[in-house]
Amino acid sequence: MSNDSSAPFPPRADPAEVAHFDALARRWWDPDGPMKPLHRLNPVRLAFIRDVVCEHFGRDARETAPFAGLTALDVGCGAGMLCEPLRRMGAAVTGLDPAPENIAVARAHAEAGGLEIAYRGELVEDVAAAGERFDIVTAMEVIEHVPDPAGFVAACCAAVKPDGVLLMATLNRTRKAWALAIVGAEYVLRWVPRGTHDWNRFVTPEELAAFIAGGGMTVQRTEGVVYEPWRDVWRRSRDTDVNYMLSARRLGGQGVF
Amino acid sequence: MSHSPQTIIIAGGGIAGMTLAVLLKQALASGVQVVVCDPAAAEAAQKAPEDNPLRVSALAADGRRLLQGLGVWDAVSARAQAIASMEITDSALADPVRAKLLSLSGDVGAGEPFAHMLANDDVLHALAKAAVEAGVELCDARVERWLWNGAAAGSSGMARLSDGSRRQASLLVAADGARSNLRALAGIGWHGWGYGQTAIVATLAHERPHGGRAIQHFLPSGPFAILPLTGNRSSIVWTERAADVPALLAMDAEDMLTEIRRRFGLERGSLRLETWPVGAFPLALGVARRFYADGLALVGDAAHQVHPIAGQGLNLGLRDVMTLGDALVEAIRIGLPAGEMNLLRAYDRNRRADVIAMATVTDGLNRLFSSDFTPLRLIRGLGARLAGRSSVVKQMLIREAAGVGASTRD
Numbered sequence: 001m002s003n004d005s006s007a008p009f010p011p012r013a014d015p016a017e018v019a020h021f022d023a024l025a026r027r028w029w030d031p032d033g034p035m036k037p038l039h040r041l042n043p044v045r046l047a048f049i050r051d052v053v054c055e056h057f058g059r060d061a062r063e064t065a066p067f068a069g070l071t072a073l074d075v076g077c078g079a080g081m082l083c084e085p086l087r088r089m090g091a092a093v094t095g096l097d098p099a100p101e102n103i104a105v106a107r108a109h110a111e112a113g114g115l116e117i118a119y120r121g122e123l124v125e126d127v128a129a130a131g132e133r134f135d136i137v138t139a140m141e142v143i144e145h146v147p148d149p150a151g152f153v154a155a156c157c158a159a160v161k162p163d164g165v166l167l168m169a170t171l172n173r174t175r176k177a178w179a180l181a182i183v184g185a186e187y188v189l190r191w192v193p194r195g196t197h198d199w200n201r202f203v204t205p206e207e208l209a210a211f212i213a214g215g216g217m218t219v220q221r222t223e224g225v226v227y228e229p230w231r232d233v234w235r236r237s238r239d240t241d242v243n244y245m246l247s248a249r250r251l252g253g254q255g256v257f
Numbered sequence: 258m259s260h261s262p263q264t265i266i267i268a269g270g271g272i273a274g275m276t277l278a279v280l281l282k283q284a285l286a287s288g289v290q291v292v293v294c295d296p297a298a299a300e301a302a303q304k305a306p307e308d309n310p311l312r313v314s315a316l317a318a319d320g321r322r323l324l325q326g327l328g329v330w331d332a333v334s335a336r337a338q339a340i341a342s343m344e345i346t347d348s349a350l351a352d353p354v355r356a357k358l359l360s361l362s363g364d365v366g367a368g369e370p371f372a373h374m375l376a377n378d379d380v381l382h383a384l385a386k387a388a389v390e391a392g393v394e395l396c397d398a399r400v401e402r403w404l405w406n407g408a409a410a411g412s413s414g415m416a417r418l419s420d421g422s423r424r425q426a427s428l429l430v431a432a433d434g435a436r437s438n439l440r441a442l443a444g445i446g447w448h449g450w451g452y453g454q455t456a457i458v459a460t461l462a463h464e465r466p467h468g469g470r471a472i473q474h475f476l477p478s479g480p481f482a483i484l485p486l487t488g489n490r491s492s493i494v495w496t497e498r499a500a501d502v503p504a505l506l507a508m509d510a511e512d513m514l515t516e517i518r519r520r521f522g523l524e525r526g527s528l529r530l531e532t533w534p535v536g537a538f539p540l541a542l543g544v545a546r547r548f549y550a551d552g553l554a555l556v557g558d559a560a561h562q563v564h565p566i567a568g569q570g571l572n573l574g575l576r577d578v579m580t581l582g583d584a585l586v587e588a589i590r591i592g593l594p595a596g597e598m599n600l601l602r603a604y605d606r607n608r609r610a611d612v613i614a615m616a617t618v619t620d621g622l623n624r625l626f627s628s629d630f631t632p633l634r635l636i637r638g639l640g641a642r643l644a645g646r647s648s649v650v651k652q653m654l655i656r657e658a659a660g661v662g663a664s665t666r667d
Contacts, residue, residue, distance in 0.1 A: 064288035085592025112411030
C-alpha cells in the first residue's frame with residue numbers, strides 16, 4: 001500500500017508530474033483498477049465500523065452524521081477510501097500515510113468532494129509519541145504490511161483516547177488464507193499484483209489480540225469477512241479464516257499511561 | 258467543520274421517481290438532498306386529481322406495503338378498489354358465452370388483497386404532498402444533460418437543466434419514461450420491439466356491481482381487460498391491432514360504446530362512458546441493456562416497458578425503487594457516495610433478471626393469446642385448466658401477481 005517515493009509531491013506545474021499524479025489518483029479511485037478488492041470490501045468494513053462506533057458511543061446509526069463530535073484517526077489511509085466515508089458520517093478525520101504521493105492524491109480527492117480531512121504524511125508511532133489522542137482509531141488492512149506489528153499495534157492503542165475505540169482488519173495466517181488471498185487473489189483472479197501480500201506477515205486473531213493486550217486494550221468483537229464468488233460480493237460472517245475485523249476498548253475504560 | 262449532504266437528482270416525477278424521492282428523504286432526512294426535476298411534479302402537489310381518471314394502474318401487495326410504509330397509502334386507500342379475484346376467458350368475439358378458463362381469488366395475508374386498482378393521478382398527488390412534507394425539492398425544469406466527473410474527481414456529476422441552470426449531484430436517477438432521453442444520452446442501448454398493437458383505455462360506469470373482479474377476455478386481436486374501480490365503475494384496457502385503431506378512434510361516443518359493449522359483455526347491465534374521448538397508447542416492449550451508467554441509475558419505464566397484460570408495469574417500477582432505495586439509504590448511512598459504481602452494478606444485477614423474466618412472460622402471454630389459430634387455443638385452454646385445478650399453482654400465481662412470491666422481497 002505504501003510506496004517507495006521519498007520526495008514530497010511538488011507543486012502542480014510540471015505536466016509530467018500532473019499526468020503521473022492523475023494516473024495515481026485513478027489507480028486508487030477506479031472501482032475496476034488495482035484497488036478493486038478494497039472498493040468491494042469497503043461497504044462491509046464501513047458497516048462494521050458504523051455498528052461498532054455507534055454501539056460504543058451510544059449513537060443511533062440511522063441518524064444523520066452519527067459520528068458528529070468524534071475524532072477519528074485512520075492509519076495507513078492511502079488515498080482516503082476510509083477517511084472520506086468517516087468524514088461523511090460526521091467525524092473529524094485525520095488520515096496518516098507514510099507515502100507523500102498518497103497524501104497528495106488523498107488531499108486533492110477530498111477537496112474535489114468538498115470534504116475537510118486532515119491528511120498527514122506521518123507514522124502513527126510519531127503521532128502517538130507526540131501525545132495526540134482520538135476517539136476512533138482505525139487501521140484496516142495495514143498491519144500485514146508493517147515490519148514491526150507489535151510496535152505498530154502498541155502505537156495505534158496509544159493513540160486511542162481513554163474511552164475510545166480501536167478498529168483493525170487484516171488477513172489470518174491460515175492455509176485457507178494462503179489459498180485464497182495469495183494463490184486465488186494474486187495468481188488466479190489477479191485481483192491484486194503478485195507480491196502484494198506476504199503470507200508470513202499475516203496475523204492470527206490470537207496474535208493480534210495479544211498485541212492489543214500489550215497496548216493496554218482488550219478485544220470486544222471479532223468478525224470474519226467472506227467472499228461469495230457466485231454473487232461477487234463480500235459479506236460479514238463468523239468465519240475468520242481469511243479476512244477478519246475486530247474492535248477493542250481500553251480495560252475498564254481507563255488509560256494505562 | 259461541517260460538510261453539505263450528498264445530492265441525488267431524480268429526473269422525472271412519475272410514480273417511480275416520486276416514490277424513490279419520498280423513500281430517500283424520509284429515511285435520511287437531512288443526510289441527503291433530494292431534487293425531483295419535472296415541471297409536472299410541482300403541479301401535482303397543488304391540483305386535486307380528477308374523479309374520472311384515464312390512467313389507472315394495478316398496485317400489487319408489495320408496492321402497496323411500500324406506499325403504506327411511506328404514509329402515502331392512507332391518502333389514497335379510500336379511492337382504491339381491491340381486486341378480489343381475477344378471471345381469464347378465451348373466446349372469439351362472436352362467442353355468446355365466454356368460457357371461463359381460469360379464475361383466481363385469494364388474499365396474500367389476512368385481509369390483504371393481492372392487488373388494488375387506483376388512479377395514477379391519485380397516487381401522484383399523495384406522493385407530491387408527502388415529498389413536500391419530507392423536504393424533497395420539486396424543481397420545475399427538466400434535466401437535459403448529465404456530465405460525470407469520475408470517481409477520481411470527487412464522485413460527482415453536473416446536471417444541466419432546461420432553465421439553463423446547473424446542479425452538482427452524487428447521483429442522477431433517470432425516471433423519465435420509456436423514451437428516456439437521459440438513457441439515450443448515456444449511450445445505454447434499448448432492446449425492444451413494437452407489438453403492432455394499440456391499447457384503448459377508458460373508464461366506464463355500469464349498472465350492476467363488479468364484485469371486485471378483474472376480467473381478461475383473450476380475444477384474437479388482443480386482450481380486453483376489465484379492471485374494477487370504486488363504485489360501479491371499471492377501467493378497460495382494450496388491445497387492438499394498431500391498423501384497426503384509427504377507424505375505431507374516428508367513431509362517435511355512441512358507436513364506440515357499442516363496440517365496447519360487444520367485448521365487455523352484458524352481465525353488468527347498461528354501460529356509460531365516464532371519459533371521452535378515450536385514450537390510445539401504442540404498445541411496446543423494451544428492456545434497457547444496462548440499468549446504470551456513470552453516476553446514473555435507470556428506474557421504472559426508463560429501464561423497462563412491459564406489456565400491460567399482467568398489470569405489472571407500475572409494480573416492476575416500484576420494485577426498482579425498493580431495491581435502489583434500500584441500497585442508497587445504506588450507502589449514505591455508511592458514508593459512501595451515492596453514485597458508487599459497485600452499488601449501481603449490484604442494483605443492475607438484482608433488478609434486470611426479474612424484469613427480463615416478467616417481460617418474457619407478459620410478451621409470451623400476449624403472443625399466445627392474441628391468436629385465432631385453433632391448436633394454440635386448445636393448448637392454452639388445456640394449460641389454464643390444469644393450472645386452475647391445482648390450488649398450489651393458483652396460490653403461487655396469486656403470490657407472484659402480488660409481488661410477494663418467493664423470488665421477490667417480502
